[in-house]
Amino acid sequence: MVMYNRITAAAYRLLNQNKHSSFKIAHQRQLSPNFSRYNRSSSTSLAGFRHHCATVNLNQFHASYRWDLQKLSLVQFQNLSLIHHRSFGSVASTVVQRNPMFSTINSDDLIYFEKILGVKKVIQDHEELQTANTDWMHKYKGSSKLMLQPENATELSQILEYCNSRRLAVVPQGGNTGLVGGSVPVFDEIIINTRRMNSIIFFDKVSGVLVCEAGCILENLISFLDKEGFIMPLDLGAKGSCQIGGNISTNAGGLRLVRYGSLHGTVLGLEVVLANGSVIDMLGTLRKDNTGYDLKHLFIGSEGSLAIITKVSILTSPKLSSVNIAFLACQDYISCQKLLFQAKRRLGEILSAFEFLDAQAMNLVLHHLDGARNPLPSAIYNFYVLIETTGSNESNDKEKLEAFLVHAMESSLVSDGALAQDYSQATSFWHIREGIPEALMKAGAVYKYDLSLPVEKMYDLVEEMRIRLGAAANVVGYGHLGDGNLHLNVSAPQYDDAILAQIEPFVYEWTSRHRGSISAEHGLGLMKAEKIYYSKSSETVQLMASIKKILDPNGILNPYKVIPSSLVS
Numbered sequence: 229m230v231m232y233n234r235i236t237a238a239a240y241r242l243l244n245q246n247k248h249s250s251f252k253i254a255h256q257r258q259l260s261p262n263f264s265r266y267n268r269s270s271s272t273s274l275a276g277f278r279h280h281c282a283t284v285n286l287n288q289f290h291a292s293y294r295w296d297l298q299k300l301s302l303v304q305f306q307n308l309s310l311i312h313h314r315s316f317g318s319v320a321s322t323v324v325q326r327n328p329m330f331s332t333i334n335s336d337d338l339i340y341f342e343k344i345l346g347v348k349k350v351i352q353d354h355e356e357l358q359t360a361n362t363d364w365m366h367k368y369k370g371s372s373k374l375m376l377q378p379e380n381a382t383e384l385s386q387i388l389e390y391c392n393s394r395r396l397a398v399v400p401q402g403g404n405t406g407l408v409g410g411s412v413p414v415f416d417e418i419i420i421n422t423r424r425m426n427s428i429i430f431f432d433k434v435s436g437v438l439v440c441e442a443g444c445i446l447e448n449l450i451s452f453l454d455k456e457g458f459i460m461p462l463d464l465g466a467k468g469s470c471q472i473g474g475n476i477s478t479n480a481g482g483l484r485l486v487r488y489g490s491l492h493g494t495v496l497g498l499e500v501v502l503a504n505g506s507v508i509d510m511l512g513t514l515r516k517d518n519t520g521y522d523l524k525h526l527f528i529g530s531e532g533s534l535a536i537i538t539k540v541s542i543l544t545s546p547k548l549s550s551v552n553i554a555f556l557a558c559q560d561y562i563s564c565q566k567l568l569f570q571a572k573r574r575l576g577e578i579l580s581a582f583e584f585l586d587a588q589a590m591n592l593v594l595h596h597l598d599g600a601r602n603p604l605p606s607a608i609y610n611f612y613v614l615i616e617t618t619g620s621n622e623s624n625d626k627e628k629l630e631a632f633l634v635h636a637m638e639s640s641l642v643s644d645g646a647l648a649q650d651y652s653q654a655t656s657f658w659h660i661r662e663g664i665p666e667a668l669m670k671a672g673a674v675y676k677y678d679l680s681l682p683v684e685k686m687y688d689l690v691e692e693m694r695i696r697l698g699a700a701a702n703v704v705g706y707g708h709l710g711d712g713n714l715h716l717n718v719s720a721p722q723y724d725d726a727i728l729a730q731i732e733p734f735v736y737e738w739t740s741r742h743r744g745s746i747s748a749e750h751g752l753g754l755m756k757a758e759k760i761y762y763s764k765s766s767e768t769v770q771l772m773a774s775i776k777k778i779l780d781p782n783g784i785l786n787p788y789k790v791i792p793s794s795l796v797s
C-alpha cells in the first residue's frame with residue numbers, strides 16, 4: 229500500500245438534549261460490534277473529545293458495487309416490430325416507431341464484421357445479447373442480434389464507416405449502468421460495446437493528467453490513481469461497472485461534484501469516432517487552449533448521439549491525507565438546507581460531499597440492502613445528511629469539522645450524528661447512501677426522476693407527490709443536495725399506468741415551472757427524449773438537431789434517444 233489516508237478515529241454520537249443550551253455528548257454507542265470503543269465522557273465539549281487515528285486505504289473508502297448483469301434474470305427477446313410499446317415507468321407514454329430508413333443486418337454484414345474484427349469480437353451468443361439488450365433497471369429491452377467489441381479507434385472507424393454506408397443503426401454501450409434507457413437498443417440496433425478499449429495510456433504526476441481509453445472501468449482508474457497518490461474527479465455508486473467513456477457521454481455528476489466540479493471542467497480532451505468513421509483527435513492535455521471552438525464539450529453529455537468516444541484526457545486531483553465522514557440526522561428539510569449553507573461557509577475548501585436521504589429512503593435501505601446498518605438506530609429521523617471533508621491538514625480539518633458540528637448541534641440543525649472512526653465505518657455510511665438505487669430495485673417497480681432544482685424548493689416536490697399518490701406508492705427523496713440535485717423516486721409493488729399518470733406530466737411541469745432541469749445528471753436517453761422541451765427552448769432543440777444532422781446525417785448513432793424523433797428521422 230503506497231498511499232494511505234487518515235481519518236478521525238473517534239466515533240461519537242451526539243444527542244442534543246437541551247436545544248439551546250451548550251452542546252453535550254450525552255451518550256455513546258458502538259456502531260458495530262467491530263468498531264473500537266472510545267473514552268466515555270458524560271458531559272464534555274466535542275473539541276475535548278478524544279480522537280484516535282486510523283490508517284486506511286482511501287481506495288477502500290466506498291462500498292463498491294459490481295453490477296453483475298449476468299446474474300440478473302434474463303428477459304425474453306421481443307419480436308421485431310414497427311411500433312414498440314412499453315408498459316412501465318415513463319416509457320408507457322413513449323411509443324417509438326422503428327425508422328424504416330434503417331437496414332437490417334444480413335449475412336454479408338456478418339462476414340464483413342468478422343473480417344475486420346475476428347470472430348471473437350462479433351457477438352451473436354443469445355445469453356450475452358440478452359444481457360446487453362437489457363438495461364440495469366430491467367426496464368428497457370431491445371432486440372439486437374449483434375454486439376461488436378472493437379479494440380481500438382481504427383476498428384471502430386471501419387465499423388462505423390460501413391454501418392453508415394449500409395444505414396445500420398448502432399447503440400454505443402459502456403458499462404450499461406445508465407438509468408434512462410440510453411445504453412440499450414430500442415429495436416435491432418447493433419450494440420457497439422467499448423469494454424475492450426481499456427488501456428491506461430499515460431499519467432503525468434506533475435500535472436495530474438490521465439489519458440486512457442474510453443472502456444476503462446471507473447473503479448479501475450480509481451485504483452490505478454490511488455497507487456500514484458491521486459484521485460478521479462468523479463465517483464459514483466456504479467463505479468465497479470461504469471466506464472469513463474460512459475461517464476463522459478452522460479456527463480455523470482456523482483458524489484463529489486460539489487468539490488471537483490462537472491466533467492465539462494475536468495475533461496481536457498477526447499478522441500471520438502464520427503458516424504462516417506472519421507477519427508477526430510481532440511485529445512489535448514492542456515488546461516488552457518483557446519484556439520477556437522472547444523468542440524470536445526459537444527460530446528460531453530451527448531449520450532452517444534453524436535460520436536463514439538474512444539480516448540479521454542482528464543485532470544485528476546492529488547489524494548489528500550485527511551478524510552472525515554459524518555452521518556447526521558435532521559428533523560426537517562429546512563435544517564438540511566441550513567446545514568448546507570453552514571457547511572459551505574464553515575467547511576469551505578475541505579467539503580467534498582454533501583448528500584441527503586429522507587426517512588423513506590433510509591427505511592428502504594434498511595429493509596432491502598444487504599449489510600446496511602443504521603448508524604443512528606435509536607429513532608428514524610425525517611432526514612439524514614452525509615458530509616465528507618477532504619483536506620491535507622488532519623488537525624486543522626478535524627478542528628474545522630468539530631466546530632461546524634458543535635455549531636450545528638447548538639443551533640438545533642442536527643438532532644443526532646455519528647462520525648466515522650475507520651474505513652469500515654466510512655464504508656458503512658457510504659453503503660447506505662450509495663445503496664439506495666439497489667434497495668429501490670429490490671423493493672419492486674421504481675419510477676425514477678433526476679432533477680435539478682433550487683435547493684429551497686426541491687423537497688416541496690416530494691411532498692406534493694406524496695399527496696398526489698397517497699397510499700398507492702412510496703415516494704422517496706435523496707440525492708446530491710450540495711449540487712441542487714434531487715433524485716425523486718416512486719416505489720410501488722408493480723408498474724401501474726394509473727400511478728404513472730399521477731406522476732407525469734406533473735413532475736416535468738412542476739420542474740419546468742420552478743426553472744429546474746428534468747435531467748440533472750442521468751441524461752435524457754429514451755426515457756426523456758420527447759420531454760426535452762420542458763428544459764430547453766424549441767430554438768435550442770432545433771439547433772441540437774442541426775448539429776446532429778451535420779455529424780450524423782443518416783441518424784445511425786443511438787437513434788430515438790436524446791432528441792425528439794420527429795426532428796432527426
Ligand code: FAD
Binds near residue numbers: 293473479480535
Ligand atoms: P452506459 O450505461 O453504457 O451508457 C450511457 C450512455 O452513454 C448511453 O447513451 C450510451 O449510448 C452512451 N455511451 C456509453 N459509452 C459511450 C462511448 N464510449 N461513447 C459514446 N457514447 C457512449 N449517474 C450519475 O450521474 N451520478 C450518480 O451518482 C450515479 N449513480 C449511479 C448508481 C447506480 C447504482 C447506477 C446503476 C447508476 C448510477 N448512475 C449515476 C448512472 C450511470 O452509472 C451513469 O450514467 C454512468 O456514467 C454510465 O456509464 P456507463 O459506462 O455504464 O454507460
Ligand code: MLT
Binds near residue numbers: 707
Ligand atoms: C445516485 O445518486 O444514487 C444515482 O444517481 C442513482 C440514482 O439516482 O438512483
Ligand code: ZN
Binds near residue numbers: 482708715
Ligand atoms: Zn445521483
